[in-house]
Amino acid sequence: MVLRSDFSERTCSMARGIGVLGDPWCLLVLRELFYGNGRFAHMRDKLAVADSVLSKRLADLSAEGLITQTPYDDGGRQRWEYSLTDSGADTLPILNAMLLWSEKHLPAPAANAHMTVIHDACGNECSLPDFCTHCGEVLTAENTLWHNYARTAEPAALTGAVRGAAHGAKQ
Ligand SMILES: [Zn+2]
Incomplete structure (x- = not known):
């Protein structure tokens, strides 16, 4: 990444x-992978980003060990699907902190421009990034839902560190 060498x-x-992790596109790629949106074309469409920009971030995140790739068959052509490693999955509280800070301090540009962190096990909304503020359980990709009101009608489960399992785009 640009900053690293400087x-x-x-x-x-x-x-x-x-x-x-300081690059916005890298963080948004990680967001997509938590959503299970690991295929290049799906990520590119969701992020509305140029191929070259997305390719660079995927290469950087792979080189740093945050993501891994597995092959899948796309109508006879092999393509790659990306997923989080343990290192990548450990960024969950960082992304949670960003959305919670944004909800607290940045004005929402539209009525549905909100996002919440929900602990799936107890169903409560969390106001801290790393553990459930209702029951105290540590938040992981396996037990956390994100509800982006502009993206999905219902809170969406996160896939976590998929490590080799192929997942299609869900959101
Ligand atoms: Zn809870």
């Missing part, structure tokens, strides 16, 4: 993390 603060863990 950082002189290599002794700072926060700076190193920002070097990997």
Whole structure:
């Protein structure tokens, strides 16, 4: 990533993390993979991004070990589907924190421009990024729902670190 090579603060863990995760497109790719939207064309369409931009981010995230790819057959042609590794799945509280901060501090441009984090096991909305503020359970991709009101009518389950399983685009 661009920032990484420019950082002189290599002794700072926060700076190193920002070097990997500080790019907006990378974070949005991770969002799509939590949704199980791991096929290139589906990601490109959802993100409305140029092929070259998406390819670069997928390569960067693969090189950093956050995502992995598995082949699937697309009408006789082999293509690749991306999914999160354990390292990628560990970014869940970072993405949760971004949406919670945005909900708290940024004006919504439309009535449906809202997103919530829901703990699936108890069904409650969470106001902290890493554990359920109702029952205290640690939030993981396996037990967390995101409800993006502009995207889906109902809260959507996250796929987590799929590690080799092929998933089609669900949202
Ligand atoms: Zn809960």
